[in-house]
Amino acid sequence: MADTAGHLCLSESTTRLRHVRDHVPRRIWLNYMEHPLESTLDDPPGALGLGQAIATRIYCAFYVFYYTTPMLAAVISDSYLGRYTTLLISAALYTLGCIILSVSSSSKLLEKGWGIHGLAVSMVLIGLGGGGFRATIVITDYRLTLDYIYNLYYWVGNLGSLAWFISVYIELHVGFAAAYGLATGFMRVAVVFIIAGRPYYMLVQQEKNALLDAVRIIACACRNGFSMAHTYPAHQEVRYHKTRPWSSQLVTEVTQCLQACRTLVAFIMYYICFDQMQNNLISQASQMKADGTPNDLLPALNTVGCIVLGPVIQHGLYPFLHRRHWYPSPVTKITIGFVFITLSMLYATIIQHVIYQSPPCYSQFEGCKYNYISVWLQAPVYFLISAGEIFAFFTALSYTYELSPESMKVLVQAVVLLIGAAGSACAMALTPLVYNPYLVYYYAALTAGMGFTTAIFWLVFKSGSNHHGLAETA
Known part of the structure; x- marks a missing residue:
């Protein structure tokens, strides 16, 4: 969250650039994977020629990975590296992924068969980098944050996504390497904003991430007949003679959260x-x-x-x-x-x-x-x-x-x-x-x-x- 007007403006700019780089490479992947490299002006642009079904399968598999990496990044961020360091590492990984994607999509490397290898490596790096970005969002006032999501973050994010209009025409008339290069360029600018804005950020002290204990409680419930009542420390002590590291209050809060979800x-x-x-x-x-x-x-x-x-x-x-x-x-x-x-x-x-x-x-x-x-x-x-x-x-x-x-x-x-x-x-x-x-x-x-x-x-x-x-x- 911002504590000064200057940080708020910087945060908006970084968010907009982040959404530009977030949408440009991923949103033109399908053509890149589905259609062959040898195409006429009447055909959709392509590179790998994998076909619709395989391209869709790879795309969905990436999103499974992309949606799960923030949880790992959140634990690492809160328990070991800190949010700002995690943010910088994530930016570096994402930028490296965009560079590899841009280079491997050049005509010469595509003809040598390096396109699929470059795509695989870049997907891993972009997934890790994107997950790290999501994990470093700090929420200190949830009522304010929800308003922020509705009225600013969501709108600005979609504004950044308008770069899609530019990228698809570059993809069609110039090539995939140039289109992916657009994302690389914007990502570099975003990194500059992140580093330059360091004095304006409110750095949150590292603290224990509640997610790990919540996962342990849920796993314990699954082993005990899917009953949250059986995860309370008192029940575990009486029934199994085991001492659990979590409190009764935490079990109650996890139960309330799961009911809300x-x-x-x-x-x-x-x-x-x-x-x-x-x-x-x-x-x-x-x-x-x-x-x-x-x-x-x-x-x-x-x-x-x-x-x-x-x-x-x-x-x-x-x-x-x-x-x-x-x-x-x-x-x-x-x-x-x-x-x-x-x-x-x-x-x-x-x-x-x-x-x-x-x-x-x-x-x-x-x-x-x-x-x-x-x-x-x-x-x-x-x-x-x-x-x-x-x-x-x-x-x-x-x-x-x-x-x-x-x-x-x-x-x-x-x-x-x-x-x-x-x-x-x-x-x-x-x-x-x-x-x-x-x-x-x-x-x-x-x-x-x-x-x-x-x-x-x-x-x-x-x-x-x-x-x-x-x-x-x-």
Whole structure:
């Protein structure tokens, strides 16, 4: 958190640059992996030629890794290195990953077969670096931080993501090495901000990370019939004659936190659908007539949607409803968000059906480039995802943070990341189904799954949605 206006401005600048480097390399990976190097101007750019299913599988596997590394980094940061040192090391790892990615994607090295090796190494380094960045976020006032996420961090982050528009055109007209070089350049600038801002940062003293004890308590509960009541030190002493290093209060706080995080289980299906935006929907766009538009440009509309719709919903819609004495509960907001995600998958299903009904390829793309249907018909799916993200995801974060004890906020962060990893793992498991001419059934199954999840979520949580004093949470 900032203690001076100067640090706040520096923090915003660093955040914006971090989101630029965070989105540029990862968001153009799919074309890089899926399509071959030898392509014409009418074809999507590519390098490795692995195909849609394998490229999607690798992409999802990376996100499983990316979502789990912050927990390891948080323990190392709090127990050994300190947050600032961890931040510097993470920046160095991420920068090195971008450099390796940029160099290995040059035409000469791609022709020598070094592209896949460079990608693998860079994914590991970028995953470790990105995890370290997430782990060094210090929260001292959770009410202020939630407002910060809604009104500044989230908006600025998406503003930085607009670099995607630049990178996809560089990728198409210059090459992947130059596009990845853009991320490398911005990352170097971010490192300068981190080092130059050192005198302005409020450094938090190292303290024991509560996550390790929380994990031990949960593991103990799993070994004792999945009962948190059996993890209390007194019960362990009487039943097993074992002395546990945690207190009864900590067990109670972990129990409260897990109860607060129950709503997050539904987000596994949310992440499965959300991941489509970063892989399969890009592949879908390559089956449509682009007229010079890069096929991986349209997912950037999700960023535009978040930038535009975020303030409208937070500062327009919610105050409008409050003036009319309607305070939708967090569960209601999350359900509305899930409905938007369901509609986005339904729209993707319809678009895929229209693609298969259009000439000249119809549903057979072997030796055929694309069908005569405009790629811009895909645009609404990204705005629907944006609305779902605003209503559901950030409301859920606020909801779980509010219900969790102060000492367990780190466990909430861990659960959120694990849910994201689980969603990406499930999406990876579905990749064998990602083949033409069966993609209509694939998107229809996602629509049905998200719709079913929405209904179950509402039925399970609606009765208790107003019992926690959160009905007016914005």
